[in-house]
Amino acid sequence: MFHTELRSGTAVQDDESTPDSELYFQRCRWCHSTTFQRLLCPTCGSTDLAPELSDGEGVISVRRGVAAADADLWPVHMTEGFVVRCRVDGPLHAVRPGVRVKLSSGVGETGRRPVVRLCDEVALDGWF
Numbered sequence: 001m002f003h004t005e006l007r008s009g010t011a012v013q014d015d016e017s018t019p020d021s022e023l024y025f026q027r028c029r030w031c032h033s034t035t036f037q038r039l040l041c042p043t044c045g046s047t048d049l050a051p052e053l054s055d056g057e058g059v060i061s062v063r064r065g066v067a068a069a070d071a072d073l074w075p076v077h078m079t080e081g082f083v084v085r086c087r088v089d090g091p092l093h094a095v096r097p098g099v100r101v102k103l104s105s106g107v108g109e110t111g112r113r114p115v116v117r118l119c120d121e122v123a124l125d126g127w128f
Contacts, residue, residue: 021115023056023084024051024053025052025078026038027080028043028046031043052080055079055080056103057079060088061076061097062097086114086116087115088117
């Protein structure tokens, strides 16, 4: 389970796997900006961040300057407005910017990174 909560002023993430993965993000109580696993709001600098549950839907974004260790990670713009780097479960030829994804229910052996899967209509579009 991907869970972010504030304990003693720090962001903590559990990496237990459960049948229904959840992705929590933070919303600033002052300016209402969203962020993922931060101690300060990136917009106003406030420390007053409230955890919220994400719908788990987003769009793969363009990645730049990828290190070899992060070659399988893609930035995903979630519908709530924050960006998270995820592993993408799907055929390699279909993983590209602009493709819609959804949080995967099976976490698997991914460590601390969320896993997203391609939406059905994209995975079956016959892009060969």
